[in-house]
Amino acid sequence: MADFGGFVLAGGRSSRMGTDKAFLELDGRTLLARAVDVLRALTPEVRIVGPAAKFAAYGPVVEDVYVDRGPLAGIHAALTSSTTELNLMLAVDLPLVTESLLRFLVEQARVSDAVVTVPRIAGGYQPLCAVYRRAFAPLARSALDSGKNKIDALFAATTERILEESELSRFAFNAAMFQNLNTPEDLRRAFPEKR
Numbered sequence: 001m002a003d004f005g006g007f008v009l010a011g012g013r014s015s016r017m018g019t020d021k022a023f024l025e026l027d028g029r030t031l032l033a034r035a036v037d038v039l040r041a042l043t044p045e046v047r048i049v050g051p052a053a054k055f056a057a058y059g060p061v062v063e064d065v066y067v068d069r070g071p072l073a074g075i076h077a078a079l080t081s082s083t084t085e086l087n088l089m090l091a092v093d094l095p096l097v098t099e100s101l102l103r104f105l106v107e108q109a110r111v112s113d114a115v116v117t118v119p120r121i122a123g124g125y126q127p128l129c130a131v132y133r134r135a136f137a138p139l140a141r142s143a144l145d146s147g148k149n150k151i152d153a154l155f156a157a158t159t160e161r162i163l164e165e166s167e168l169s170r171f172a173f174n175a176a177m178f179q180n181l182n183t184p185e186d187l188r189r190a191f192p193e194k195r
Helices: 031-040 052-058 071-081 099-110 136-145 165-170 184-190
Strands: 004-009 046-049 086-091 116-121 129-133 160-164
Touching: 004 031, 004 071, 031 046, 031 052, 031 086, 031 099, 046 071, 071 086, 071 129, 071 136, 086 099, 099 116, 099 129, 099 160, 116 165, 160 165
Parallel strands: 004 046, 004 086, 116 160
Antiparallel strands: 086 129, 116 129
């Protein structure tokens, strides 16, 4: 039994891509399948956060308590359903994130008592590729109850282990790994060979 769970944040919608990003295909595999597989390489405890009607065929699903409230609602749902203290979150639209980066994040979270272990690279936090302890759930709930959806704003209210760009680069992790695929142009930039 793994000491951490993995969650694919798949509930977002994207009209700019022309299809649900979770089902966008690269090399014959959906972004959802890629994300599930990279997490399963690290832990057997992998769940998909999003609508069960859409994702149940792809694995165990956790549905948002706060519907249509973005990634913070997904993180909240994951943490409130979790049976493990450490919880690795991965957005479905981060296909360049590697197993080795995720393993590094979990290792850093294990040796820290921080509630959030999060990379900060290219000038910003990467909260959709981070490790959260269950203690983050009440902070998320309070923010969502107050009508706030920003994840980064909550980090100052708790203990955090920030993995800075200089530290990540020592292990050959770089900003390109965190490239979100939000538009067809993002897809072309991330995978120029797919043109």
